[in-house]
Amino acid sequence: MDPELLARFERGDRRALARLITHVEDGTPQGRAALRSLYRATGKARSIGITGPPGAGKSTLVDQLAAAFRKDGLKLAIICVDPSSPFTGGAILADRVRMKHLQEDPDVFIRSMASRGALGGLSRTTGAVLKVLDAFGFDVILIETVGVGQGEVEVVREAETCLVIEVPGLGDGIQAIKAGILEIGHAFVVNKADNPGADRVSEQILTMLSLNPNPPEWQPPVVQTVATRGTGIDELARQVRAHWAHLDAKSLRHRHLGQRRVADLSDILKARALGSASQRVLARPDFTELRRQVELGQIDPYEAADRLLPFDGPDEWRLP
């Protein structure tokens, strides 16, 4: 425990910020206590999620986009999530390799995170780390997701603007878009537009978007970029700012923040409910015996659960 840590954080000490993020990631008592006292100071930063397949150029785009926002004088934080090995729990976090522009800039803070077993494209604590950075006073926070698989929809929960990156030349790219990612994009980026086929990918995305039976209030633009050369980045930054203006004009930002707060309440309640139920079950003198009987097949797990944790709520909760 370091009683000075929070005070240093509040004075703008970046080492204290970095250490606090470690506490939050590791779920220490100090991390939990800090989150609680910071919570009221959150909700000011803009958050941008960047998702897309591995190698699509997400890190390179983040680097360029961040440089574009720096020209507006905005203070930036970047969270990059990479996968942890399911076997050893270790990870190689290499997104910084593509972010050389930003590494000497005192108004940019980059933090690499390992997914630590989570599957939705973020780690379990990414949302909490976002809050720490928000409370520290960054104007914009960019979040690069893991970029494997298709279920990377977690990022919409955390980021108010989501960029979906596609590239030409992935035969099944459009299939991947179909599987639920079309709905989360506030802008679609066709990166590596220096490779053949970019126009076709853009057209396909536009076609898919136009098939939406209830056209949304916001029409997601499709932007072509060559991140390695910086081509198309100004247009992308312009579209992101347009999305911010849209969120503000329609009070959508308020609604998003409200939903986030309610989701946080729900998470806290779930954790507490689970904790207090576990405590009650573990405290019962017949717990070990009943568990053994279940193991031996002498009674069924429903029967044991009824005895260990009597529950008279609706059946769909009683019998999962």
Add this chain to the structure above:
Amino acid sequence: MTEQPHKIRVVVAKPGLDGHDRGAKVIARALRDSGMEVIYTGLRQTPKQIVHTVIQEDADCLCVSILSGAHNHLFPEIMKLLRENEVSDVLVLGGGIIPPEDVPGLKQIGVSEIFGPGTATFDTVRYIREHVQPRA
């Protein structure tokens, strides 16, 4: 509540202008395979970039691989910047090609250990486990 063990985070850096980062990648993989989180920065980082990375990533350990013979210039610069930023609890290790006669001088300025080309990665892993500072 039982406390989760602290995840060891290591920055692997390869400053200097010489070519490849094979050695740095070998050590990065070995550390990952032993369960650590490795922040890999790529080639040609300046001392300033390295120190910024160590601070932002809250690293427990910094492994610097140098092949170019510039160690007597780069290490003092890195150690000076760490000191200026009041980063005192990071374990600094050196790797690559460093002549034995230069090792005492590097240790004197705060580099904890030098692991030459012949070192088994296992030894580096163990050294880090045994020497990283507990977190406050």
